[in-house]
Amino acid sequence: MTSKDLTLTNVSRRFGTVTALDNFNLHVGVGELVALLGPSGCGKTTALRIIAGLESLDSGKVAVGEKDISKVPAHKRNMGMVFQAYSLFPNLTVEENVAFGLQMRKVAKHSRLKRSQELLELVGLPSHAKRFTHQLSGGQQQRVALARALAFSPEILLLDEPLSALDAQVRVNLREEIRRLQISLGTTTVFVTHDQEEAMSISDRVGVMSNGVLEQIDTPDVLYNEPATAFVANFVGVMNRIPANLADGKVNIFGKNLVASKKGSETGKIVALLRPETILVKKSENQGNAKVLTRSFLGASSAIICQTHEGTIVQSLMASLNTGEFQPGTSVDLEVTVNEVMVANG
Amino acid sequence: MKKRLDLPLLTTLGALSFFVFVPMLSAFEYSIRTPLEGGYGLTHYKWAVDNEDFFHYILRSGWLSALTVLITLIILVPTVTWLHLSDSKLRPLIDALSLLPLVIPVVAFAVGAQISFPEFVQNTVLELPFLYFVLALPYAYRALDIGLNSIPLKTITEAARSTGASWVRTIISVIIPVIRGAVMATVALTFALSIGEYTLTVLLHWDTFPTWVTYVAQENILGAIAISMMSLVIPFVLLTSITLLTPDRSAQRRK
Ligand SMILES: Nc1ncnc2c1ncn2[C@@H]1O[C@H](COP(=O)(O)OP(=O)(O)O)[C@@H](O)[C@H]1O
Ligand SMILES: [Mg+2]
Numbered sequence: 001m002t003s004k005d006l007t008l009t010n011v012s013r014r015f016g017t018v019t020a021l022d023n024f025n026l027h028v029g030v031g032e033l034v035a036l037l038g039p040s041g042c043g044k045t046t047a048l049r050i051i052a053g054l055e056s057l058d059s060g061k062v063a064v065g066e067k068d069i070s071k072v073p074a075h076k077r078n079m080g081m082v083f084q085a086y087s088l089f090p091n092l093t094v095e096e097n098v099a100f101g102l103q104m105r106k107v108a109k110h111s112r113l114k115r116s117q118e119l120l121e122l123v124g125l126p127s128h129a130k131r132f133t134h135q136l137s138g139g140q141q142q143r144v145a146l147a148r149a150l151a152f153s154p155e156i157l158l159l160d161e162p163l164s165a166l167d168a169q170v171r172v173n174l175r176e177e178i179r180r181l182q183i184s185l186g187t188t189t190v191f192v193t194h195d196q197e198e199a200m201s202i203s204d205r206v207g208v209m210s211n212g213v214l215e216q217i218d219t220p221d222v223l224y225n226e227p228a229t230a231f232v233a234n235f236v237g238v239m240n241r242i243p244a245n246l247a248d249g250k251v252n253i254f255g256k257n258l259v260a261s262k263k264g265s266e267t268g269k270i271v272a273l274l275r276p277e278t279i280l281v282k283k284s285e286n287q288g289n290a291k292v293l294t295r296s297f298l299g300a301s302s303a304i305i306c307q308t309h310e311g312t313i314v315q316s317l318m319a320s321l322n323t324g325e326f327q328p329g330t331s332v333d334l335e336v337t338v339n340e341v342m343v344a345n346g
Numbered sequence: 347m348k349k350r351l352d353l354p355l356l357t358t359l360g361a362l363s364f365f366v367f368v369p370m371l372s373a374f375e376y377s378i379r380t381p382l383e384g385g386y387g388l389t390h391y392k393w394a395v396d397n398e399d400f401f402h403y404i405l406r407s408g409w410l411s412a413l414t415v416l417i418t419l420i421i422l423v424p425t426v427t428w429l430h431l432s433d434s435k436l437r438p439l440i441d442a443l444s445l446l447p448l449v450i451p452v453v454a455f456a457v458g459a460q461i462s463f464p465e466f467v468q469n470t471v472l473e474l475p476f477l478y479f480v481l482a483l484p485y486a487y488r489a490l491d492i493g494l495n496s497i498p499l500k501t502i503t504e505a506a507r508s509t510g511a512s513w514v515r516t517i518i519s520v521i522i523p524v525i526r527g528a529v530m531a532t533v534a535l536t537f538a539l540s541i542g543e544y545t546l547t548v549l550l551h552w553d554t555f556p557t558w559v560t561y562v563a564q565e566n567i568l569g570a571i572a573i574s575m576m577s578l579v580i581p582f583v584l585l586t587s588i589t590l591l592t593p594d595r596s597a598q599r600r601k
Contacts, residue, residue, distance in 0.1 A: 052508050074507040081508040086498040091523040104510035
């Protein structure tokens with residue numbers, strides 16, 4: 001079975017007074033991996049469950065390829081789903097878990113166990129076929145869950161925070177393996193996460209959600225460099241929020257006049273949004289405009305966290321060379337290296 | 347390691363022997379007495395087995411109880427599962443309602459059934475399994491409730507559904523095997539309660555094994571005791587074999 005594209009059109013879902021999804025639109029191309037990223041409660045899981053058929057929708061349409069599947073029950077949708085944790089069947093062995101989808105599709109036992117073994121090799125657990133799931137670590141269990149979701153060659157793969165219950169190291173390894181597998185199998189995939197680093201590192205495109213709405217969907221580079229809204233700017237990557245005054249479309253930050261790039265209704269007291277790499281820290285001969293709080297050496301670059309005399313915390317990211325002098329307490333001058341700045345309501 | 351006195355175990359065993367084992371053994375001892383010849387023998391057991399009604403009634407009670415178990419599982423497993431999945435606000439109410447059969451006197455229940463049930467239902471012995479189901483409901487409901495509470499039901503169900511299992515397949519191939527212990531407890535409780543039910547059966551004028559034993563006791567008390575001893579063994583063997591024939595694979599390997 002080859003992968004298909006996925007389209008959600010004007011999907012809405014309310015729970016009582018809570019609007020979990022509000023006229024939600026999404027298109028995922030064939031073989032593409034799209035991450036849905038957003039804070040807890042923004043509607044990511046609801047969107048995924050509606051795609052899977054595990055949740056009903058109030059209005060709108062879900063289509064796979066050309067076909068409207070809004071009314072198709074979950075078990076006939078041919079989508080693989082991986083959950084956060086504890087989704088394996090404890091009464092079955094690892095290989096039986098992986099073969100379960102094929103068993104439901106009435107594939108002969110011999111063929112489905114063979115396929116199961118193939119998948120276990122793909123996820124790096126070739127020798128665990130006969131084990132029971134409680135004998136596996138959290139990371140291994142998620143590999144098995146992934147193998148189970150892929151074994152019946154689903155048209156769409158859905159992952160709901162599959163890594164969030166795992167240790168940091170395992171999390172990073174497994175996300176790269178998921179991406180590698182997804183590319184080699186060419187499965188259209190929706191990956192839900194609240195971890196922006198995770199989303200940015202493995203996706204073709206990332207959709208940033210807030211309050212049931214897709215704020216922006218684009219490649220990680222565009223999201224980072226050209227965020228469409230202040231919410232996206234804040235949520236993706238590290239962002240400094242510096243209080244300032246907006247007058248005549250200009251903002252003065254650390255003595256430099258910057259052009260406010262997104263002109264909205266904001267005037268007067270605003271917050272300027274600046275990435276750490278646009279802030280330069282210089283040693284000051286006198287008071288300067290800020291003091292160093294901490295310096296974290298990250299290898300090629302260093303993060304220097306300062307506090308302005310007004311009390312604002314500002315983070316700078318600079319090449320590590322010569323940053324050794326920025327010991328805590330050092331008086332420094334902060335400078336902005338760009339000429340445009342995004343502003344948000346203060 | 348030094349052997350220590352397991353006080354809780356000893357207390358339990360002590361209580362069990364006082365209230366269960368000793369009376370049972372005494373009954374057994376009594377049932378193998380042969381007053382005419384003196385000493386012991388299996389005369390009364392022979393008398394019971396030779397009595398053609400013995401097999402008739404034990405079979406009848408057997409299949410009525412089996413039917414009760416079936417009805418209980420078919421009605422209760424999907425219902426309790428659905429209750430758990432729906433996070434319904436009515437659950438505490440249902441929990442309380444399921445206890446009602448414990449507090450309603452069986453007599454009231456029987457009379458109520460006689461008044462309200464249509465004629466054609468009262469004319470068939472098949473009314474009994476449905477009434478036994480109600481009597482066993484508090485126990486069966488609780489056993490399943492505990493079983494379903496002990497597993498990540500929602501995730502497992504959704505995993506099964508998204509992997510291609512219909513609702514029926516999900517319940518049969520996933521949920522029942524996963525809460526196997528609770529299902530076995532439900533089977534055992536329901537079967538034991540049905541096969542020993544006396545009051546309701548008599549009040550509705552049906553004859554089953556327990557009512558027949560009471561009847562027989564009037565002419566041969568020792569024979570009746572022998573019959574009862576055997577009727578203890580039959581469900582025991584049955585339940586043990588069910589348990590052994592459907593082993594919990596994951597638990598076995600766990601050891
Ligand atoms: N079954 C439900 N009943 C009531 N409210 C729900 C239900 N599912 C989700 N919600 C609400 O919908 C909103 C979105 O939830 P969810 O999709 O789980 O968010 P996320 O996965 O992004 O954390 C939340 O406010 C949540 O409380
Ligand atoms: Mg969620």
